[in-house]
Amino acid sequence: MSSEPFELDVRPVLRDGGEPFELIMQAIGKLAPGQAFRLLATFRPDPLFAVLGARGYAHAARELADGDWEIMFTPTNADAKPAARPEAVSTLDDADWPAPLEEMDVRDLPPPEPMVQILGRIEAMRPGTVLAARLDREPMFLFPELAKRGHGWQGAFTVSDDIYELRILVDGLRR
Amino acid sequence: MIGVGLSRWTLAYFAVALAFFVVAQTLMVLGFGFPGFALQAPETLVLVHLVAVGWLTLLICGALFQFVPVLVGAPLRQAWVPLPALGLLTTGLLLLVSGFLQLGGYVIWSMPMLAIGALLLLGGFCLVALSVLATFLQTMPPALPARYVILALLALSGTVGLGVVFAFGLSGLDEEGLFAPFIGAAVPMHAALGIGGWLTLTAIGVTHRLLPMFMLAPDKPSLPGKIGWWAALVAILAILAAVVFAGVYPDLIALALLLALGAGLVLLVFYGLDIRRYYRLRRRKILETNSRMAALALFCLFVAAVMLAISLGMGARSASIAASVYLAVFGWLSGLGLSQAYKIVPFMTWLECYGPVMGRMPTPRVQDLVIEKQALPWFLLYFAGVGAGTVSLLAGTPLMVRLCAALVLTGSLGIIHQIYRARLLKDVPETLHPAAIKPPRLFVSTLPAT
Numbered sequence: 001m002s003s004e005p006f007e008l009d010v011r012p013v014l015r016d017g018g019e020p021f022e023l024i025m026q027a028i029g030k031l032a033p034g035q036a037f038r039l040l041a042t043f044r045p046d047p048l049f050a051v052l053g054a055r056g057y058a059h060a061a062r063e064l065a066d067g068d069w070e071i072m073f074t075p076t077n078a079d080a081k082p083a084a085r086p087e088a089v090s091t092l093d094d095a096d097w098p099a100p101l102e103e104m105d106v107r108d109l110p111p112p113e114p115m116v117q118i119l120g121r122i123e124a125m126r127p128g129t130v131l132a133a134r135l136d137r138e139p140m141f142l143f144p145e146l147a148k149r150g151h152g153w154q155g156a157f158t159v160s161d162d163i164y165e166l167r168i169l170v171d172g173l174r175r
Numbered sequence: 176m177i178g179v180g181l182s183r184w185t186l187a188y189f190a191v192a193l194a195f196f197v198v199a200q201t202l203m204v205l206g207f208g209f210p211g212f213a214l215q216a217p218e219t220l221v222l223v224h225l226v227a228v229g230w231l232t233l234l235i236c237g238a239l240f241q242f243v244p245v246l247v248g249a250p251l252r253q254a255w256v257p258l259p260a261l262g263l264l265t266t267g268l269l270l271l272v273s274g275f276l277q278l279g280g281y282v283i284w285s286m287p288m289l290a291i292g293a294l295l296l297l298g299g300f301c302l303v304a305l306s307v308l309a310t311f312l313q314t315m316p317p318a319l320p321a322r323y324v325i326l327a328l329l330a331l332s333g334t335v336g337l338g339v340v341f342a343f344g345l346s347g348l349d350e351e352g353l354f355a356p357f358i359g360a361a362v363p364m365h366a367a368l369g370i371g372g373w374l375t376l377t378a379i380g381v382t383h384r385l386l387p388m389f390m391l392a393p394d395k396p397s398l399p400g401k402i403g404w405w406a407a408l409v410a411i412l413a414i415l416a417a418v419v420f421a422g423v424y425p426d427l428i429a430l431a432l433l434l435a436l437g438a439g440l441v442l443l444v445f446y447g448l449d450i451r452r453y454y455r456l457r458r459r460k461i462l463e464t465n466s467r468m469a470a471l472a473l474f475c476l477f478v479a480a481v482m483l484a485i486s487l488g489m490g491a492r493s494a495s496i497a498a499s500v501y502l503a504v505f506g507w508l509s510g511l512g513l514s515q516a517y518k519i520v521p522f523m524t525w526l527e528c529y530g531p532v533m534g535r536m537p538t539p540r541v542q543d544l545v546i547e548k549q550a551l552p553w554f555l556l557y558f559a560g561v562g563a564g565t566v567s568l569l570a571g572t573p574l575m576v577r578l579c580a581a582l583v584l585t586g587s588l589g590i591i592h593q594i595y596r597a598r599l600l601k602d603v604p605e606t607l608h609p610a611a612i613k614p615p616r617l618f619v620s621t622l623p624a625t
Binding site (some may be wrong): 095113118139 | 178196245246248327388459522526530533534619
């Protein structure tokens with residue numbers, strides 16, 4: 001642990017009706033390796049736990065006397081990388097995502113049905129959960145749509161090269 | 176992978192291409208060009224270029240601007256290119272055609288229109304090649320379909336280079352006579368590089384991806400596909416060698432072209448093996464109209480190739496050459512182009528209209544944008560007309576040729592009407608049509624590339 005926790009208070013932003021996600025991700029991006037992160041918010045930000053969990057941060061949430069929340073995010077190992085840019089979520093190796101909550105196989109559907117099915121399924125899933133889908137090709141038109149809707153994803157062909165394994169972290173990029 | 180958005184100008188390319196196709200076919204019905212005129216008469220050249228450049232090349236360029244990014248998994252590079260390229264290619268072609276009319280004595284105007292037109296076309300093609308190659312370079316080594324397209328661009332450079340030489344020679348701008356040895360002798364190479372190289376190789380590359388995609392067939396690189404590519408390379412290099420020989424050793428031209436023909440047939444055999452594999456191993460048992468019509472187009476390719484080989488072996492009569500080229504251009508390239516446009520336009524339209532809401536509200540399927548039962552008779556009329564036209568050309572009956580051209584034109588107009596209806600969502604049943612969705616603009620895709 002190299003230094004003091006970095007502190008960010010997003011309560012004023014939230015009270016003004018603003019969206020602090022961008023601020024939080026910027027703050028995470030600036031953390032030194034191993035540095036913890038203390039967040040103050042007006043509610044318990046459950047979706048954020050999954051997102052930062054994927055980046056290697058454990059969390060401890062505590063309700064304050066006035067109903068606000070204090071959350072301490074600490075890197076799970078001292079080598080935790082500083083947060084990557086959102087695009088980097090779409091590579092397979094550097095993520096430690098929760099196990100898929102739901103799985104689907106859309107290999108026998110003609111394009112663009114796999115996209116429709118996948119997007120339909122994640123609409124009904126809670127933020128921070130993961131959908132695993134098997135496709136028979138890389139869904140090029142799906143990725144911009146996932147990005148636009150704030151979902152993170154990672155995907156790759158299996159070793160045998162005939163199945164594309166896609167995992168989507170619901171709200172992983174957050175709109 | 177950050178994925179791919181919609182290509183903004185692809186449908187504008189398709190629209191201009193279809194307009195040129197209709198104009199060219201109308202001229203054929205009116206008896207303009209072969210067989211009423213000689214094979215190398217200016218009238219025939221007008222027709223050939225309206226079809227090869229105006230219709231097929233613009234169709235292919237429009238398709239490439241959407242297809243190449245999908246192939247690479249990254250956005251189009253030099254994304255400003257499509258619109259100015261469309262302007263250059265269209266203006267260049269109109270001037271080129273005016274130049275041919277000038278040669279035929281239809282236009283009395285002293286400007287060297289052939290040369291100016293050829294230079295504008297050259298500029299347009301350079302832009303297209305720049306953008307496509309820069310996009311391909313983002314992933315090395317390129318996938319098999321991409322390698323076919325790259326080879327096609329090599330053939331295109333040969334075609335256009337020769338075209339510029341011809342245009343300068345015929346415009347009287349070549350006072351030294353440098354281009355004179357090429358003007359007669361290199362016409363077969365110009366045609367072979369254009370139709371067999373540029374147009375056919377891009378079509379082969381695109382079908383290697385599109386057919387398996389829509390039929391749900393495995394499309395991993397295959398050995399036949401790779402051997403076919405090497406054969407195609409040999410064929411293109413042999414034709415380019417023949418071009419060089421036209422300047423230095425005219426005696427060797429025939430040998431080089433023979434080699435090209437042999438390599439071309441090898442390519443087609445291996446391509447045929449791949450295509451057979453796609454259709455056999457497909458997981459989508461019921462074929463859609465686009466895949467069924469593509470099969471007819473592929474059949475035309477193989478028949479045309481055999482006809483061409485036989486007619487060259489039997490002394491290359493104009494009629495049999497014309498019949499095989501006609502079958503290749505109208506049956507194979509145009510038939511394939513129409514069948515794929517009939518799928519690509521609804522697909523792009525669907526993405527544009529329903530992409531933003533998919534998964535959030537019920538949407539029609541892509542198939543719901545078209546009524547296949549209505550399109551099928553037009554396709555069948557089209558292919559029947561092409562078959563009959565090929566026979567009429569072989570038989571040398573000009574009136575029959577025109578009659579068949581009328582059938583083909585009618586079929587084309589029917590198909591175009593179906594594509595138009597799909598674009599404007601006219602065939603989507605009311606019950607499936609969310610009120611929030613407006614029909615898109617006819618010629619421009621508005622979903623920004625991400």
